[in-house]
Amino acid sequence: MDKDKLKEVSKQHKLWLETDGKEGQRADLSGVDLSGVDLSGVDLRGANLSYANLSGANLSGANLSGANLRYANLEDAYLRGANLSSANLSDANLEDAYLRGANLSDANLEDAYLINAYLKDANLSDANLKDANLSDANLKDAHLKDANLEYAHLFGANLKGANLDYANLEYANLFGANLKDANLRNADLRGADFRGANF
Secondary structure (H helix, E strand, O other): OOHHHHHHHHHHHHHHHHOOOOOOOOOEOOOOEOOOOEOOOOEOOOOEOOOOEOOOOEOOOOEOOOOEOOOOEOOOOEOOOOEOOOOEOOOOEOOOOEOOOOEOOOOEOOOOEOOOOEOOOOEOOOOEOOOOEOOOOEOOOOEOOOOEOOOOEOOOOEOOOOEOOOOEOOOOEOOOOEOOOOEOOOOEOOOOEOOOOEO
């Protein structure tokens, strides 16, 4: 998509947001190639970005709360401080994505691919991470209170200082994970694999 068309879509979406859907049009960027595009600070709340290619895109400080990003490709995307609360990221590819300080509270990340993702200080409270692949992800000091990590793959993940209070870790794979200073109080650890984990 060229810059002018993207600008027009953003303009119409902004109007749609400001008028509660009475004017303008909700942004539909489903399947659109936006790889490497600078979308820092953009307001795409509630937009449809399912199957979109956002690999390498700059989305720092972007507001994507409630957006549909199902099956989106966000590999190596820069999402520092982005708002992805309540967004649908199920089956999305976030490998090597930079999400430091991002807000992913209440987000749906079921079956998402987050290998080697940088999630330091990220807010993942109440997020659904069932079956998500977080192998080698950096979740240092991340907020995972009440998060659903059932069957999640956390092989070699860095969870140092993470808050996992009341998190569901049933049957999660934490083989070789770093859990030093992590808060596991009230967490459901039934069937979880902690072999080689560092406490």
